[in-house]
Amino acid sequence: MSHPDFxxxxxxxxxxxxxxxxxxxxxxxxxRRRRRRAAGGTAALGLVGALATTVLVLPGTNRxxxxxxxxxxxxxxxxxxxxxxxxxxxQLIQTAFGSTTAYALLGGCTGTGPAACAxxxxxxxxxxxxxxxxxxxxxxxxxxxxxxxxAQLLVTGEDDLTLLDWLRGRAYASTDKGxxxxxxxxxxxxxxxxxxxxLQVSATQCAPARCQAVGLTVFDPATGLIAPLxxxxxxxxxxxxxxxxxxxxxxxxxxxxxxxSSAVSRDRGRTWRKLAPVPAGGRLRLVRVVxxxxxxxxxxxxxxxxxxxxxxxFSDLWRLDDPDPRWIRVMxxxxxxxxxSVVGLVKRELLLTExxxxxxxxxxxxxxxxxxxxxxxxxxxxxxxxxxxTGGLLVGQLDVSMLVSEDEGRTWDYxxxxxx
Amino acid sequence: xxxxxxxxxxxxxxxxxxQVYALTADVGEAQDAVQEAFVRALAExxxxxxxxxxxxxxxxxxxxVARRRLRRRSHLDRLLRRPPAPEPDPVDGLSPDHVALxxxxxxxxxxxxxxxxxxxxxxxxxxxxxxxxxVAVGTVxxxxxxxxxxxxxxxxxxxxxxTNGGGTxxxx
Numbered sequence: 081m082s083h084p085d086f087x088x089x090x091x092x093x094x095x096x097x098x099x100x101x102x103x104x105x106x107x108x109x110x111x112r113r114r115r116r117r118a119a120g121g122t123a124a125l126g127l128v129g130a131l132a133t134t135v136l137v138l139p140g141t142n143r144x145x146x147x148x149x150x151x152x153x154x155x156x157x158x159x160x161x162x163x164x165x166x167x168x169x170x171q172l173i174q175t176a177f178g179s180t181t182a183y184a185l186l187g188g189c190t191g192t193g194p195a196a197c198a199x200x201x202x203x204x205x206x207x208x209x210x211x212x213x214x215x216x217x218x219x220x221x222x223x224x225x226x227x228x229x230x231a232q233l234l235v236t237g238e239d240d241l242t243l244l245d246w247l248r249g250r251a252y253a254s255t256d257k258g259x260x261x262x263x264x265x266x267x268x269x270x271x272x273x274x275x276x277x278x279l280q281v282s283a284t285q286c287a288p289a290r291c292q293a294v295g296l297t298v299f300d301p302a303t304g305l306i307a308p309l310x311x312x313x314x315x316x317x318x319x320x321x322x323x324x325x326x327x328x329x330x331x332x333x334x335x336x337x338x339x340x341s342s343a344v345s346r347d348r349g350r351t352w353r354k355l356a357p358v359p360a361g362g363r364l365r366l367v368r369v370v371x372x373x374x375x376x377x378x379x380x381x382x383x384x385x386x387x388x389x390x391x392x393x394f395s396d397l398w399r400l401d402d403p404d405p406r407w408i409r410v411m412x413x414x415x416x417x418x419x420x421s422v423v424g425l426v427k428r429e430l431l432l433t434e435x436x437x438x439x440x441x442x443x444x445x446x447x448x449x450x451x452x453x454x455x456x457x458x459x460x461x462x463x464x465x466x467x468x469x470t471g472g473l474l475v476g477q478l479d480v481s482m483l484v485s486e487d488e489g490r491t492w493d494y495x496x497x498x499x500x
Numbered sequence: 501x502x503x504x505x506x507x508x509x510x511x512x513x514x515x516x517x518x519q520v521y522a523l524t525a526d527v528g529e530a531q532d533a534v535q536e537a538f539v540r541a542l543a544e545x546x547x548x549x550x551x552x553x554x555x556x557x558x559x560x561x562x563x564x565v566a567r568r569r570l571r572r573r574s575h576l577d578r579l580l581r582r583p584p585a586p587e588p589d590p591v592d593g594l595s596p597d598h599v600a601l602x603x604x605x606x607x608x609x610x611x612x613x614x615x616x617x618x619x620x621x622x623x624x625x626x627x628x629x630x631x632x633x634x635v636a637v638g639t640v641x642x643x644x645x646x647x648x649x650x651x652x653x654x655x656x657x658x659x660x661x662x663t664n665g666g667g668t669x670x671x672x
Contacts, residue, residue: 084601084604084620084651084655085597085598085601086601086620086621088595088597088598089518089522089594089598089601089602089621090515090518090519090621091518092594092595092598093514093517093518093521093527093530094514094515094517094518095514096527096594097513097514097517097518097527097530097531098531099509099513099514099531100531100535102506102509105509105535105538105539105542106502106542108539108542108543109539109540109541109542109543112539112543113543386528391532
């Protein structure tokens, strides 16, 4: 084939391209406009404080572990109104709560040039009611910042703060609540026997049979090492979901060929018990396991088949009731098509959010589901987007605001946070 | 405005997916990127309404979205010393020659692949590619020449190009 047939290739791909319904794109755009309006409202409230920087923060969690070391959705640069030139606007990247201190990471750009974009780090001593700015060790970024703000916050132990700069392979660790930072090079470490106390376990995804760091790993801020667990859960080549319960059990799930496999560890990842797999029903894009709050409370397993239209597609739900080690399929009719974030509730139910905003609550142990009313901020209805559990609180994250619930999401307290 | 975007969606969507596909080598990623571009157009009707060439705007946004995702994944792959993601399944209905062409494209350096894709799949003139990628016209010409030469080698001589290519899919 001396003359590549680009025209034929183009035609074949055009034929194969699947189209999302236009109405679904309209709905996504409406959700963004609504959130932008909400952001404008919160920014206006921030100006009441007569402070130069308007920063709205919501806590992350150190209990629900994202299956990828990158931050979840907040790491994606906000949609740029300038489009092709695309410099990200000022944005909240991530938050995390320690025992007595909350931290927030933000990014923003001013002008152009090699250092036009910068990170900000804030801390709060009162669960996000007041905030102060910390000295930021993260270096600035070029004005195009086309890779987005890819740094991440991590809180371990009581209030130890680590800033992870994945692009440069650097971690900045602080044990004095962000007053000083020690710099570490992030690198792979040797396998470890279990998750050390105070550290978090994450799932890194890898190609089968070719990866040194496949599976569950633990990042240690004191050394900068990412260490794989010596004993990996038997859930196929790529564990995609991991969750740590209040009782210390670690749950993991992953696709294993045509099956969705899961396993649980009672000894911090030293040994694993494989649970009976369930059929995957195709290539999965979303696999998430959620340990329910409380001791021996069971778990939920969420899955979503590959879809061209939805990123965090949600198509299946299973429940496991302790001590019965079997998954029971309970996918409720009328569930939303996506599950961007999900938290387990004390009453052995789930609260989840969909990509376009809006929360859904299950009942009947996952057999029914209904859309929650949008929480009310002053003069605004704010559809929840990202949800976290931290301590006894649920925290809902919009693009630039924070809602906190002390009653499992029945009522929400709107908190505006401005760097002072 | 939404009627205008809907008309573009009906008329340009498949063409844009094919153009972005040459960069991503994954039709799902290409679809996501193009749909994201349309969502941005709908979310910013005033800005989009001022655009002179809407299809070019959508193409640039979709390519930027795809590029950013590829770059982030590549950074993480390097950082975690993990191999790149396995190559996606080929698009249904591709002939063996087209599968070989995609495999060969995957083995080109990213800059050459982008130049070849934009020129031969998106039909963009060299000057427009230069503007789009932020490099000189001469650089684009060099990349095109080297990319075409490498493609010819791969398609003529290397049997790997007719299997899965063995490439990374996402060269740094």
